[in-house]
Amino acid sequence: KAGVTQTPRYLIKTRGQQVTLSCSPISGHRSVSWYQQTPGQGLQFLFEYFSETQRNKGNFPGRFSGRQFSNSRSEMNVSTLELGDSALYLCASSPGGYPDTQYFGPGTRLTVL
Amino acid sequence: GENVEQHPSTLSVQEGDSAVIKCTYSDSASNYFPWYKQELGKGPQLIIDIRSNVGEKKDQRIAVTLNKTAKHFSLHITETQPEDSAVYFCAASRRGGSEKLVFGKGTKLTVNP
Numbered sequence: 001k002a003g004v005t006q007t008p009r010y011l012i013k014t015r016g017q018q019v020t021l022s023c024s025p026i027s028g029h030r031s032v033s034w035y036q037q038t039p040g041q042g043l044q045f046l047f048e049y050f051s052e053t054q055r056n057k058g059n060f061p062g063r064f065s066g067r068q069f070s071n072s073r074s075e076m077n078v079s080t081l082e083l084g085d086s087a088l089y090l091c092a093s094s095p096g097g098y099p100d101t102q103y104f105g106p107g108t109r110l111t112v113l
Numbered sequence: 114g115e116n117v118e119q120h121p122s123t124l125s126v127q128e129g130d131s132a133v134i135k136c137t138y139s140d141s142a143s144n145y146f147p148w149y150k151q152e153l154g155k156g157p158q159l160i161i162d163i164r165s166n167v168g169e170k171k172d173q174r175i176a177v178t179l180n181k182t183a184k185h186f187s188l189h190i191t192e193t194q195p196e197d198s199a200v201y202f203c204a205a206s207r208r209g210g211s212e213k214l215v216f217g218k219g220t221k222l223t224v225n226p
Binding site: 004033035042043044048055056058092094098099101102103104106107 | 155212216217219
């Protein structure tokens with residue numbers, strides 16, 4: 001089976017812009033979770049989608065949003081980018097029958113200038 | 114909410130020695146504890162996980178132990194090899210119909226040849 005794929009792998013944006021990141025889960029997986037990884041804060045949970053519904057949300061401002069499509073692919077969007085949003089954004093997928101093993105993609109490295 | 118503490122933050126061992134990484138969690142409702150290995154430029158890769166109805170699990174050179182009473186779990190790597198060098202993360206997940214993982218801050222393991 002192909003693993004979790006994320007596009008793009010690298011992204012450079014300027015403050016105030018918005019960005020959309022994409023994640024394709026492992027075939028058959030219905031749950032997609034997003035995490036932000038920074039040197040200072042480590043790995044932090046953003047949100048999880050299961051069958052197109054947000055099932056849980058972390059402590060991030062409303063500028064961070066996501067969605068999931070009927071084929072389980074997911075996107076996350078960050079609006080009005082700030083310098084502090086520079087991070088590695090990781091997507092993880094699982095079958096969805098909690099608690100399940102989560103498999104991570106390679107991440108999207110976002111740099112905000 | 115859940116808090117996961119991980120120690121040490123860095124660990125250097127000689128090839129062939131054992132390495133032990135320890136984590137504590139705060140939420141007694143947590144019942145799933147995975148360990149991930151992250152190499153430079155890659156997403157976290159699951160190496161072993163344990164559920165709260167099990168006290169110990171072993172997979173070749175890697176073992177994890179769980180003490181529910183003390184809210185403590187540990188990763189043991191025996192006969193370390195240079196390719197074990199990476200950052201290791203512990204995580205915890207609680208019951209509640211979500212795949213949310215709360216991660217420790219990570220341990221950078223260096224295995225010296």
